[in-house]
Amino acid sequence: MNVLASLLALGLLIVIHEAGHFLAARLQGIRVNGFSVGFGPALLKTERNGITYALRLLPLGGFVSFPDDDDNDQSIPLDDPDLLRNRPIPQRVLVISAGVLANLLLAWLVLVGHTAAAGVPGDPSPGVMVMTVQDGAPAAQAGLRPGDRILSIDAQSLGSGDAAVRAAVDPIRRSPGQRLELEVQRGEGVRTLRLTPADQQGTGRIGAQLQVAMNGGSRPVRSPFEAISAGSAQFAGLFSRTVSGYASLLTDFGTTAQQVSGPVKIVEMGAQLSSQGGSGLALFLALISINLGVLNALPLPLLDGGQLVFLLLEGLRGRPLPERFQLAVMQSSLLLVLGLSVLLIVRDTSQLAVVRQLMGQ
Structure with a gap:
């Protein structure tokens, strides 16, 4: 789901x-003559008021087509003021x-x-929140999961807010191939995980998206x-x-x-x-x-x-x-x-x- x-x-x-x-x-x-979601052959197609609406095979984007794009359409004069190019x-x-x-x-x-x-x-909570983890990346291999909150790296507290994100990212980038020790809160418990950032052209990467950790509470607007x-x-x-x-x-x-x-x-x-x-x-x-x-x-x-x-x-x-x-x-x-x-x-x-x-x- x-x-x-x-x-x-x-x-x-x-x-x-x-x-x-x-x-x-x-x-x-x-003038518009087409509205398509996807590219390639049409899977579903219908026409209303001279406009073709289509769902196409390759879901990599979409496009709106204009008569200007069809050189074979001779039904509309080239100097028609309602053409996009005019x-x-x-x-x-x-x-x-x-x-x-x-x-x-x-x-x-x-x-x-x-x-x-x-x-x-509410106010930012201590540490940084793990939003996503790439399969097979160092973060996944170390056991990090989406929803975990990293509190410290190598015993250095990360603080809170935007400064915490910087405090987490900087040592990771500086430590390609070096083991780091993370203090991680998951639910009500706190555990220690060890990971080694991958070396990508001299910069450490762990394959996780980190974000400011917010207090779980909120108040009505x-x-x-x-x-x-x-x-x-x-x-x-x-x-x-x-x-x-x-x-x-x-x-x-x-x-x-x-x-x-x-x-x-x-x-x-x-x-x-x-x-x-x-x-x-x-x-x-x-x-x-x-x-x-x-x-x-x-x-x-x-x-x-x-x-x-x-x-x-x-x-x-x-x-x-x-x-x-x-x-x-x-x-x-x-x-x-x-x-x-x-x-x-x-x-x-x-x-x-x-x-x-x-x-x-």
Whole structure:
């Protein structure tokens, strides 16, 4: 059930992202001829008001299609003012950026709604919370589990709050291949675990996601404004850490690239968080929605950010970039993204515990 909840959450995020593009176009009277979840052959398809809605074979994203993309469609004049390419640049910018805005808005609404329903979290508890653990990683081999709270490393208390996360991450990064002794609280008991961070290009990694440990208690919100304020603060923190993570791909690619996860690993993380109840599922939904928004905003071909770069260059040149150039960039980028997705799926699947058991490892 946890895996199913994770899959449904990912599907919802894709639908919300594409719905942002779709609604931004339709509300401006721009022609749309397709709304698809997934890529490849259509498994389910229906047509309403000239728009084809489809669920496709490969669940790696989705797309909204426009008549502009179909060179064989001669039913619409090329100078039709309702074609996307014939609209002013600000209107096209809104259509392209609406998917990112929809994902960020969803994450904000989820966090505010969860705060309104569950209450305002108490003060940070000592230590750091283990949110997810990768199968076969040093953290899993040492016996760490999602929900554990690490209180100290090598007899050094971690403190609480954001400082505790830094106090936990720093010695791990500095100690590749060296054994560390962790004091861990699990339920009502405290135990000692020993793990050895893996050496990834001179940096220690344990294969676990750590987060500020919050006091299990919470109090009801006093007003809608408090729910908005507390939820917005959580959103700002997640957004800031997500942007920093993507920025580190530029500043420390060799180390950060090892942490990039594919669809399989994301589903596994969602299942782990879902097992912690509604709060875990809400955090997963908000976190992945923010990641999807930030990822699509990157100025890379095939992503929304890359399309915005094309529009920026068009505005500077006073005319669109050559269609053959845009098509070549898009096709090569599609092959790159699909190839990377396949590699990540193979890598992440091979790391799942059930697969290693079947292989006798």
